[in-house]
Amino acid sequence: MPGVSTVAVIxxxxxxxxxxxxxxxxxxxxxxPRARASFGTSAEFARSTKAMAANQxxxxxxxxxxxxxxxxxxxxxGFPVRVFFASCVAVAGLFGAVTSSRKILFVxxxxxxxxxxxxxxxx
Numbered sequence: 001m002p003g004v005s006t007v008a009v010i011x012x013x014x015x016x017x018x019x020x021x022x023x024x025x026x027x028x029x030x031x032x033p034r035a036r037a038s039f040g041t042s043a044e045f046a047r048s049t050k051a052m053a054a055n056q057x058x059x060x061x062x063x064x065x066x067x068x069x070x071x072x073x074x075x076x077x078g079f080p081v082r083v084f085f086a087s088c089v090a091v092a093g094l095f096g097a098v099t100s101s102r103k104i105l106f107v108x109x110x111x112x113x114x115x116x117x118x119x120x121x122x123x
Contacts, residue, residue: 008122009071011115012082015089016067018111019060026057040101063089079123086116 029035030053031046046053063085070081093109 005122008082008115008118011118012067012071012086015086015111015115016064016071018108019064019067019089023057023061023064026053026060028057030054030057063092079119082119083116086112086119090116 025035025038030050031043035041036043036046041049066081066085066088070078070083070085072078073081089112090109093104093107093112097103097105097109
């Protein structure tokens with residue numbers, strides 16, 4: 001059975017991959033039916049907000065990059081980087097849940113909180 005540290009790193013990588021997926025949806029697939037269904041947008045709204053969505057996607061890419069950095073960096077660097085980026089994802093998710101859609105709470109905030117707890121327990 002993998003140790004807590006291994007489980008935490010796997011969880012960090014999974015959270016990073018979720019944000020890579022969000023990056024792809026927002027930067028490259030924003031106007032497609034798949035992305036519109038994921039975000040609950042109309043074709044007209046998607047067309048008019050394509051540049052804004054690409055910007056959001058880029059930020060999700062930075063979150064993913066930071067999570068991957070933390071997952072693969074050795075300590076003492078890795079641990080604080082994992083904590084910082086998991087916390088950033090959780091805070092961004094809370095803000096999105098309050099200002100945009102409650103669905104974000106379950107898609108982004110809860111997974112980030114679980115990852116953060118696993119990372120802290122692995123310390």
